[in-house]
Amino acid sequence: MSEIIKLYIDGRKVEAEAGSTLLEAARSCGAEVPTICYHEHCSSYGLCRLCVVEVEGQRTLAPACVVEIEEGMDVKTQSDRVVRSRRTILEMLDSAVDLSEAPEIVEQLAVYGADRERFSGGTERTPEIIDDNPMFIRDYSQCVLCWRCVQVCAEDAQYAFAINFSGRGYETSITTSYEKSLTESSCVFCGQCVGVCPTGALKPKREWLLEAGTEPSEIMRMTRSERRKKRRRQERPYQVVSSTQEERDDDKR
């Protein structure tokens, strides 16, 4: 049994196991702490800062997803500074990327009374949709740079290391080496990146086509040539690209 730490969250006395994060402790007592980049099964890097809380005696706000609890901490999850930061981060994010397929973030915009026009007129991130493989569509105009796709592609899960970052600052983007297509990269089409994407930035191509109103029969026809290519690859086993559930389903049809 590990040590129990006592702290105060929004004036309430809370007990939690040593090694817990402030986020875990806050959620255990029902305090609402919003997050964007945080994912239970991914490493936490404290990127989005939406989870910041005010810890008495500390100069800056603390990212709850990574800061561990300490004995006697006095934590405020909804102080004026906290709310200002969360609201401003959300407003700035909203002005930078397309959040139309990120309902959880949009909900936070409402919770924090964000003014959705506040930073309008600022440069938006509007790269072209990347349709370079039969499996996924990448629409980085919806990317919030939560890093999860890069993490699961690397040490958090798949060890494929197909994607990383280009640029820096506001111009950071997720990319393959020299922006080549996913098919030319070390991508194994495991789909984990799509699974952890919190917005519509990464999407199965079939979902994307269906949403665009394409008839299933049409999708079949469109992907037929892809499947033919795949079959050819299977005849040469050393060049097989591992198939995903979707490809297998596709073959059964």
Added chain:
Amino acid sequence: MKQELTRSEMDLKELKELLLPMVNSGRTALLPALHAAQELYGWLPEDVAAEIGRQLRVPEADVYGVIDFYSMFYSRPVARNIARVCGDPSCSIAGGLRAVDEACAHLGVKLDEVSGDGEWMVERAPCLGLCEHAPAALVGDRAIGNIDPENPIDWLSTQGDGARSVVGGDIRILTRNCGNGFTTGLKEYMLSGGYSGLRRALGELTPSGVVDEIKASGLVGRGGAAFPTGLKWEGVAKASGETKYVVCNADESEPGTFKDRVLMEDDPHQLLEGMVLAGYAVGAEKGYIYVRGEYPQAVRILNEALGKGRDEGLVGRNIAGSGFDFDIEIRVGAGAYICGEETALFESIEGKRGFPRIKPPFPTTHGLFGRPTAINNVETLCNVPHIIGKGSDAFRKCGTRESPGPKLYCVSGDVDNPGLYEAPFGVTLRYVIEELAGGVVGGKLGSVLLGGAAGAFTTAKSYDVPLTIEDLRSENLSLGSGVLMVFHEGRDVRLVLEGLAHFFADESCGKCYPCQLGTQRQYEIIHRANAGQALSVDRQRLSDVGWTMTDASLCGLGQTAATAVLSALDLWPNLFDTDEDEL
């Protein structure tokens, strides 16, 4: 431009040979490998990057991620000569941005565009640390000071190094061998008392004795954070683990700061001695000096001095016959202000993008390669030989009780004699500006940006505040890295702020949202206001963006990216008001 040529095996052979000595190092050799490859090919083509990745066992996407992070690495073909013109405050008020335009016009290119003959390209560079020679440029690897903005032909073709250091002050402790127009060699350094601190330490003191002496001296870090050096070293010395490191942060990039460049170029052995002493004190056998990519001259000089020090048995194995081993490696950055942040600097040495890490854990226990690491600024380490050589009491004779010792002040902008001035802590702003730098020129004093781009504006109201850590803190100011950027009353502070905002937007690493988004929005708001399109909500927007960055950013860059703007709004609340507001 698209890569048209496919390199033959023959072409990669040279690269493979170059990489041979690096292969066993793995990923930490990534930046050195990229520098070497770029030197060979002029830029970094895909197959070259792939080969480097294979040899150093770094995934290709990661190699590309690193290349694209650093502004001095190029994944597209570039010109044979790159003219980097400084666009930060001291240079821009002296005509730096005009020089950019004129050079582009002369060459018939746009900014960042390669000329038709492939010879030239002009970039707007972040502060080049040549502020006392404003406006300045880096042409290839030659630093050119006092360029004539109207006459690009002249400065683009200047030969030799045109930026000798300008050094003055009441006391000459750290700068006793600086400002002479040449690099002080080992012999001269020793004649001036050099390496006596090291001899004393190795002969008379235990490592903890050295730590105690530094603690007793009251030395605090000179990079900006003013953390007590002795305490830091004690933390590293006591941290568990066999392998420990000393890292010298020579990524001097804070706009307005040029002291470390002068120290490295004019008296490199002083720094090396400080490093070896640090290594002895904390129990490290390896040290790194991470020099920013914009300081090719300092890199050359340090490497030379290091070779000489090794030859004389002052660095390397069995130093001065004491049995103590400590070697130093020079690492060269590639254009990223963020790498001056200590954990981002570690990441860079480890061959990664310069993303700062979450603290804690702190470098004293989890630093470079996850090992206990003492990381210190150049000026901080240069104080060490004097403290150990002459004792902490002698050191404390200078400065105040809480801020003991000598301090280097980087004075630039509208003063008669911009330069590096050494004076004790506790002299006033008035003294440094009026007495040492010859007073304000071009009009009466308007404002001073104290501490660099990450610092705050103040006015004549602070003229008589003693320049100490404690006095400035009580005024809500900070000396930062010792920067005094002086502006006469006719200067438009809004333009200076736009320049600073541009700098931070360019240099934000993009890791955390407040800084990634905030530096961009901050720049846009100020840029638009300066273009005559201020909105009545701008003051509140700048305040919210600024406080969000200050409160919620992950590292020191984001936390200070709005300090200057917020300080200006405090001093001049109506700075960005529209006509509408005045009605």
